[in-house]
Amino acid sequence: MSAAVVAVPLASALATPSAPVEDEAASSLTAEQVEEGRSLFNSWSCSACHVLTDANGHGHIGPSLDGNTAMDKDFIISRVTNGQGAMPGFGGQMSDEEIDLLASYVMQAKK
Numbered sequence: 001m002s003a004a005v006v007a008v009p010l011a012s013a014l015a016t017p018s019a020p021v022e023d024e025a026a027s028s029l030t031a032e033q034v035e036e037g038r039s040l041f042n043s044w045s046c047s048a049c050h051v052l053t054d055a056n057g058h059g060h061i062g063p064s065l066d067g068n069t070a071m072d073k074d075f076i077i078s079r080v081t082n083g084q085g086a087m088p089g090f091g092g093q094m095s096d097e098e099i100d101l102l103a104s105y106v107m108q109a110k111k
Contacts, residue, residue, distance in 0.1 A: 029108055037105020040098055044090065054109035061086060065110045076103035 029037065038055045041047060047057030051064035065071075071079075080099050083089030090099065 029104055033101060034105060034108065037101050037109070040094075040102045041105065044094065044102075046102075049086075052106065052109055065106055068110055073103045073107050076106055 041052065041055040041057065046052070047055055047059060049059035049062040050057050051059060051066055053066050057065070077099055079087060080094070080102060081089060081091035094102070
């Protein structure tokens with residue numbers, strides 16, 4: 001039994017890192033999902049505050065999303081849901097599914 005206890009941490013230490021799941025999910029959106037995400041981005045006025053070329057967003061209040069490697073999908077979901085600073089929270093106004101799709105869209109479109 002002691003060999004099994006040692007083997008698990010050793011196997012974990014030797015495991016090679018894989019691509020983040022959210023990046024894979026974001027890059028696998030269908031054309032329809034991309035269009036829905038773009039529509040959400042524009043209908044909720046995200047483009048008024050954020051730069052995102054794919055959605056024709058040219059705002060300068062919030063951070064530019066284009067090429068922004070500092071945020072991941074979980075960060076986007078949290079910020080859209082809860083807001084912070086000048087960013088309003090949309091939790092309770094948008095469904096969890098809409099927020100998830102919007103975050104996946106932003107992750108794919110910002111590259």
